[in-house]
Each structure stands twice: as C-alpha cells, then as structure tokens.
Amino acid sequence: MFEDRPDRQEVVLVGRSNVGKSTLMRELTGHSKFTTGKKPGVTRKPNHYDWAPESFMFTDLPGFGFMSGVEESRSEQIATDIVRYVEANADDILAGVLVVDGKSVVDIIDRHSGPDEIPHDVELFHFLRELEIPTVVAVNKMDKVDDEDERLDDLCDRLGLLPPWRQWQDTIAPISAKRGNVEPLLSALKTHFHDQKRDDLLKFVS
Numbered sequence: 596m597f598e599d600r601p602d603r604q605e606v607v608l609v610g611r612s613n614v615g616k617s618t619l620m621r622e623l624t625g626h627s628k629f630t631t632g633k634k635p636g637v638t639r640k641p642n643h644y645d646w647a648p649e650s651f652m653f654t655d656l657p658g659f660g661f662m663s664g665v666e667e668s669r670s671e672q673i674a675t676d677i678v679r680y681v682e683a684n685a686d687d688i689l690a691g692v693l694v695v696d697g698k699s700v701v702d703i704i705d706r707h708s709g710p711d712e713i714p715h716d717v718e719l720f721h722f723l724r725e726l727e728i729p730t731v732v733a734v735n736k737m738d739k740v741d742d743e744d745e746r747l748d749d750l751c752d753r754l755g756l757l758p759p760w761r762q763w764q765d766t767i768a769p770i771s772a773k774r775g776n777v778e779p780l781l782s783a784l785k786t787h788f789h790d791q792k793r794d795d796l797l798k799f800v801s
C-alpha cells in the first residue's frame with residue numbers, strides 16, 4: 596500500500612474515515628484533484644502532493660474505522676498500515692495532523708474507551724507524540740458545532756491535555772475545511788516549522 600512514497604519531508608494527515616482529510620488536503624494544496632465523498636472509505640491509498648524543488652509534501656493517508664463496503668479486518672489492517680507508515684518515515688515527518696470530526700469525536704472516543712480498549716484517535720495521538728512528531732489535532736466540521744468551547748475542552752480532557760483548550764493552540768486547531776476556514780491549523784503548523792528551523796517552508800502554510 597505504501598510502496599510509492601516519494602523521498603521527501605512531509606506533513607501527514609491521519610484520522611478516521613470521513614472526517615474530511617481529503618477536503619483539508621484540497622484546502623492545503625489548493626488542488627481539487629483529491630477525491631472526497633459522503634461515504635467513509637473514499638481514500639484507499641496514500642495521496643502525496645509534493646513540491647519537488649523544496650523536497651516537501653503533504654500526504655493524505657487512508658482513513659481507519661468504519662468504512663462502507665469494507666470488512667472490519669480490512670479496516671483494522673489500514674490502521675496497522677498507518678502506524679507502520681508513520682514509524683518507518685518518522686524522521687521525515689515534520690508534523691502529524693490528526694484530523695477528527697468535531698461533532699462526533701468525543702462520543703466516539705467515549706464509546707470505545709474501556710478496560711481493554713483505547714480508541715484509535717487517542718492511540719494515534721499518543722503514538723505520534725511518543726515518536727516526537729509535532730502533532731496538531733485538526734478538529735474539523737466545526738461549522739456543525741454550537742458549543743465550541745465545551746466540545747474542545749472535552750476533547751482535551753480525553754487526550755490527556757489539561758483544559759481549557761485555548762492554552763493548547765499549537766496542538767488543538769478548530770477548523771472547517773469545507774468552508775475554507777483552516778487558519779488555526781496553518782498557524783499551528785507555522786509554529787512547528789519554525790521550531791524545527793524550517794522557516795523556508797512557511798510559504799506552504801500561509
């Protein structure tokens with residue numbers, strides 16, 4: 596699944612199916628070639644969008660979790676593949692963007708939390724941080740959320756970040772990719788590029 600990866604530094608988008616990764620990819624690259632859709636499981640292979648001279652790319656990885664027409668074992672396999680991809684390329688990953696659906700993420704996390712179960716979103720968040728990959732949670736579809744502060748504080752709590760969310764602006768970025776409102780994410784990525792002395796890449800997140 597991951598054999599065609601160009602040798603570049605990258606920002607990767609990871610997250611459940613249907614949270615809006617490909618829509619966000621369009622917004623970040625300014626290109627509409629990324630297929631999006633109402634049903635989960637649209638993206639089945641990594642999409643790399645690269646700028647060869649700068650040796651930089653954005654990568655949209657397939658979503659994990661429920662997908663229409665896909666068996667659960669296959670979906671679990673995708674989650675495993677994503678973990679492998681991130682592990683294998685950690686040195687080249689400038690930032691990891693965990694995309695979640697602001698309207699449903701806390702409920703999904705709570706539904707999958709138990710003595711023997713860690714929800715994929717929480718697991719991936721900690722996994723990226725353990726690999727010391729600067730991580731931003733892009734809380735998408737905020738256009739559908741009324742109680743923004745409450746939702747984002749709850750999400751922080753579930754991720755082990757002490758609320759209020761506003762003290763985590765380099766980590767928690769409420770956005771609406773479909774509406775073209777992604778400024779909090781760009782601003783967080785700018786901070787992470789700058790911290791890694793990669794001001795040369797700021798133009799990709801401006």
Ligand SMILES: Nc1nc2c(ncn2[C@@H]2O[C@H](COP(=O)(O)OP(=O)(O)OP(=O)(O)O)[C@@H](O)[C@H]2O)c(=O)[nH]1
Nearest residue numbers: 613614615616617618631632636637638658772773
């Ligand atoms: N309301 C709202 N809908 C959105 C937003 N961003 C994306 N969507 C919709 O969510 C659906 C899924 O979007 P995709 O970008 O295909 O999601 P994905 O994460 O790439 O999904 P997979 O490829 O299946 O993993 C589409 O119907 C989008 O139009 C948003 O900010 N607000």
Ligand SMILES: [Mg+2]
Nearest residue numbers: 616617637638
């Ligand atoms: Mg997609």
